[in-house]
Amino acid sequence: MSEILLKCEHVDFGYENYDVVKDVSMEIVPGDYLCIVGANGSGKSTLMKGLLGLLKPTGGTITLSEDLKKSGIGYLPQQTPAQKDFPATVEEVVLSGCLGMRGKRPFYSMNERKIAAANMEKLGITDLKKSCYRDLSGGQKQRALIARALCATDKLLILDEPITGLDPSTTQDFYRLIRHLNRDEHVAVLMVSHDIQNIVTQANKILHLKQTVQFYGPVEEYKKTQYGREFLGGAESWQ
Amino acid sequence: MAVIMEMLSYPFLVRALVGGICISLCASLLGVSLVLKRYSMIGDGLSHVSFGALSIAMAFGWAPLAVSIPVVVVAAVLLLRITGNGKIKSDAAIAMISAGSLAIGIIVTSLTTGMTTDVSSYMFGSILAMSKEDVFLSVVLSLVVLGMYVIFYNKVFAVTFDESFAKATGVNVPAYNTIIAVLTAVTIVLGMRMMGAMLISSLVIFPALTSMRVFKSFRGVVISSGVVSVVCFFIGLVLSYMYSIPAGASVVVVNLAAFGVFFLVQMVRQR
Numbered sequence: 001m002s003e004i005l006l007k008c009e010h011v012d013f014g015y016e017n018y019d020v021v022k023d024v025s026m027e028i029v030p031g032d033y034l035c036i037v038g039a040n041g042s043g044k045s046t047l048m049k050g051l052l053g054l055l056k057p058t059g060g061t062i063t064l065s066e067d068l069k070k071s072g073i074g075y076l077p078q079q080t081p082a083q084k085d086f087p088a089t090v091e092e093v094v095l096s097g098c099l100g101m102r103g104k105r106p107f108y109s110m111n112e113r114k115i116a117a118a119n120m121e122k123l124g125i126t127d128l129k130k131s132c133y134r135d136l137s138g139g140q141k142q143r144a145l146i147a148r149a150l151c152a153t154d155k156l157l158i159l160d161e162p163i164t165g166l167d168p169s170t171t172q173d174f175y176r177l178i179r180h181l182n183r184d185e186h187v188a189v190l191m192v193s194h195d196i197q198n199i200v201t202q203a204n205k206i207l208h209l210k211q212t213v214q215f216y217g218p219v220e221e222y223k224k225t226q227y228g229r230e231f232l233g234g235a236e237s238w239q
Numbered sequence: 240m241a242v243i244m245e246m247l248s249y250p251f252l253v254r255a256l257v258g259g260i261c262i263s264l265c266a267s268l269l270g271v272s273l274v275l276k277r278y279s280m281i282g283d284g285l286s287h288v289s290f291g292a293l294s295i296a297m298a299f300g301w302a303p304l305a306v307s308i309p310v311v312v313v314a315a316v317l318l319l320r321i322t323g324n325g326k327i328k329s330d331a332a333i334a335m336i337s338a339g340s341l342a343i344g345i346i347v348t349s350l351t352t353g354m355t356t357d358v359s360s361y362m363f364g365s366i367l368a369m370s371k372e373d374v375f376l377s378v379v380l381s382l383v384v385l386g387m388y389v390i391f392y393n394k395v396f397a398v399t400f401d402e403s404f405a406k407a408t409g410v411n412v413p414a415y416n417t418i419i420a421v422l423t424a425v426t427i428v429l430g431m432r433m434m435g436a437m438l439i440s441s442l443v444i445f446p447a448l449t450s451m452r453v454f455k456s457f458r459g460v461v462i463s464s465g466v467v468s469v470v471c472f473f474i475g476l477v478l479s480y481m482y483s484i485p486a487g488a489s490v491v492v493v494n495l496a497a498f499g500v501f502f503l504v505q506m507v508r509q510r
Contacts, residue, residue, distance in 0.1 A: 049403075052403070052406075052407040053406070053407060054403055054406055054407065071408070071409075072407055072408030072409040073407050073408070074407075074408070075404065075407055077401060077403050077404055080401070081277075082275060082276060082277055083400065083401070085451070086275060086400060086457075087275075087450075087451050087454060087455055087456065087457060087459070087460045088396070088400060088456060088457040089455060089456040089457075092396065092456060092457050092458070093400065095393075096393065096396055096397045096400060096401075096404075096405075097404075097408070099393060099394065099397050099405065099408055099409075099410060100408030100409045100410070106389070106390045106391070106392070106393070107392075107393065108393065130455075130456075131455075132455035132456070135455075148404070149404075152407075152408045
């Protein structure tokens with residue numbers, strides 16, 4: 001189980017002639033629940049795009065495990081405006097997650113349909129499978145997109161600011177769901193988020209980014225550092 | 240029925256019908272992806288580029304298709320690139336390129352041949368424009384588009400729905416975008432001589448928008464777009480023959496009517 005899913009060694013990312021993110025080293029092993037935090041403009045999104053392979057590193061190396069190389073990485077992107085009125089059933093959306101492992105074959109196999117069905121079941125959206133994606137609520141859309149990501153790989157899930165636009169109770173449901181996937185289904189989770197108050201109760205590792213890595217380690221230690229205290233805004237002392 | 244039989248006795252109308260049906264089918268399939276990706280105006284922009292290229296080809300006495308197809312393909316790829324870079328907003332880029340090439344076309348024409356009927360038929364379309372060669376090209380093109388669509392259907396869906404996710408799972412997104420751009424460019428060059436530079440983009444936009452009113456699945460929208468587009472073209476051509484109105488305009492008006500009907504269906508359903 002000590003197989004490393006994703007490993008960064010001294011990685012830099014940037015656009016044209018300046019680096020947005022410098023010298024990041026980290027790794028994700030099965031069972032991890034890692035959260036990348038940082039202020040606006042700290043390079044969180046850039047780092048995430050880099051990990052997904054949407055952006056080429058300007059220095060350093062990123063290594064993926066064999067499994068992930070084959071299937072690609074499943075991730076939950078932020079909603080794009082084009083998706084708001086997109087005519088597609090939940091089933092079509094979820095099934096599109098299987099694309100990476102399919103290679104050159106033009107159509108989905110029975111096996112891939114089964115994987116899609118199993119993931120819809122896992123996320124409790126089986127009865128929505130013929131519904132139109134644009135008619136779903138925010139929370140249901142999230143579930144459909146997570147099911148799609150799990151079709152690509154059930155090893156590692158990358159989430160980009162996942163709770164943006166969700167109401168408080170949906171947000172709590174969402175965290176419960178991710179924790180369930182992490183603990184019971186053994187999906188490693190990497191989340192980029194602003195929501196630090198909730199994160200420290202959920203994740204087990206934190207990476208605090210401000211162009212360079214300011215902190216990388218377990219949550220308990222993070223709370224004790226200066227960054228942790230500043231970022232948490234004294235939330236500890238209330239309790 | 241009698242009218243249709245009468246129409247079929249004219250070879251030029253048969254050519255217009257066969258070529259037009261093929262082009263409307265291609266345009267509508269490609270249109271679903273373009274409309275959903277917010278590239279609706281690309282058809283309009285490309286038709287103006289095509290107009291510019293055709294005017295220049297005519298002025299120098301070159302073969303029109305041999306000049307305009309490569310020019311428009313390059314323009315299509317360029318437009319997608321500009322959008323991808325995000326330095327100029329895509330709507331502004333399209334407006335700039337389309338107005339620019341229209342202006343160049345008009346200047347070249349007025350300096351050389353003057354505004355002849357040929358030029359006016361490129362602007363507003365002419366049912367006589369379909370030569371045997373054009374029909375042949377249209378049939379080949381539509382077979383290529385149909386084949387590509389069936390083979391890459393799932394990838395087209397993934398790229399249309401969510402480019403970054405598709406990229407992260409290892410789909411070559413730029414390649415598929417380029418394929419869509421190239422096919423759109425060829426469709427527009429072939430179609431604009433019958434529909435006219437001003438109206439061809441409606442073949443791309445209308446069927447997809449119409450189908451999105453009623454159908455909830457991507458597959459439903461794709462199939463419905465193809466059917467709606469072909470049916471509307473056929474009705475439009477018949478009306479154009481019966482009332483002696485320009486074919487392009489007549490097809491667009493029938494498409495507009497179809498949109499109205501689907502819109503009403505949607506309203507009634509939501510009640």
